[in-house]
Amino acid sequence: MEHKNMVATIYIKDGMAVKSPTELDKKKDVLELASVYDDSGIDKIICYDLSTDDDEHEKNILAIREINRNVQVKTAGGGNIKRLEDVKKLLYAGCVEVILNGSKPETIDLIKEASARFGANKMLVSLATVDFLFKTKDFLQDNVHELLIMNTTLLEGLENITNIPYIVQVDDYDFDYVLKLLKSDQIRGISGTFINDTKSDVMQIKSELSDAGIKMDNFEPKLTWADLKPNSDGLVPAVVQDFQTGEVLMVAYMNEDSLNATIRTGKMTYFSRSRQSLWVKGETSGHYQYVKSLTADCDFDTILAKVSQVGVACHTGAPSCFFNEIVKKEYVERNPLKVFEDVYAVIMDRKEHPKEGSYTNYLFDKGLDKILKKVGEEATEIVIAAKNPDAEETKYEISDFLYHLMVLMAEKGVTWEDITSELAQR
DSSP states (O other): OOOBEEEEEEEEETTEEEEETTEEEEEEOHHHHHHHHHHHTOSEEEEEEOOSSHHHHHHHHHHHHHHHHHOSSEEEEESSOOSHHHHHHHHHTTOSEEEEETTSTTHHHHHHHHHHHHOGGGEEEEESSSHHHHHHTTTGGGTOSEEEEOOGGGOTTGGGTOOOOEEEEOOSOOHHHHHHHHTSTTEEEEESHHHHOTTSOHHHHHHHHHHTTOOBSSOOOSSOGGGSOOOTTSOEEEEEEETTTOOEEEEEEEOHHHHHHHHHHSBOEEEETTTTEEEETTTTTSOOEEEEEEEEOTTSSOEEEEEEESSOSSTTSOSSSOOOOOOOOOOOOOOHHHHHHHHHHHHHHHHHSOOTTOHHHHHHHHOHHHHHHHHHHHHHHHHHHHTSSOHHHHHHHHHHHHHHHHHHHHHHTOOHHHHHHHHHTO
């Protein structure tokens, strides 16, 4: 049985998020909104492009690409899709699915073309009426992965027309009604205004639905408090680490209630020894810690929490609580990604703050063609070096190539995070 999805929608106008297709006045940063959804337990984000011309269309595609570069949750792209090229742009921007509008006449031919080119598993169709289903019933099953039902009045009898699974838009939250919908095998999830509201406690809703027997994608612990070994005060220390950078942010304590609350809500919840009560990190400051993973150590007496940190972890305003140096010995950093990021940072600094006599600045001054020429030359040097039985020369040439590649990346605005995110999706 598949998990049921909670699907949020971001409407994008002029590269910014707006409330709805008819409410365009209040604008938000798309990445900031997507990050909130990513942390709050949303399973999928639909990104709707509300552009009215080609320039705005490109701007909105860039906004969708930025979302996919920075959040973990999968996205589906839709809106202003007129031709196969628009489908390709959304997929290349990182969307795992594309939503075609079932009310447009050209959609029928576009579905066939896009499905043949990119696969039926990437194709969704939004429906406000059932007319489209009758016109396409002979081929839709083999060309579409999922339907997005925009009007709940279509639900009655829909299962007699098609067996394609669908997501239903439900704007007002009624637990009993949502529960009834999600009990249907054909309904994969729900979207709607109440899910888009960042004040909605998505993890709490998912927990309540799980309690009612609906399989949701929320935390299902492999260990319970009974498996852990608390200290003499009945507490277990938790070491908190940034899930992306690996930086240790803080250490706090948990008891059984705080651990269970953390698992249920997805927000790090601790036991305050001074107040003798539970506290949700960020409840006052807004600097929440959203759980990515919880792991017990070999002795079961310490928890490692990897989190998405909103704002800063320390009450002093520092990113991490660990900043009071005691001793330090210089060492060579050998973490591959850290080395790449450090070198890339130096290259970017040279680009932004040119230094006389710098070879990196020489390359930037000469421009893209010179950089590309060097990348090509260094790639050839690797091929020649690899024919030599001695691996030392190959190592040297690969290092040269990677440096010039990073200069190219900096010139084109591509980061290592972009590269690793792309590789992780392959």
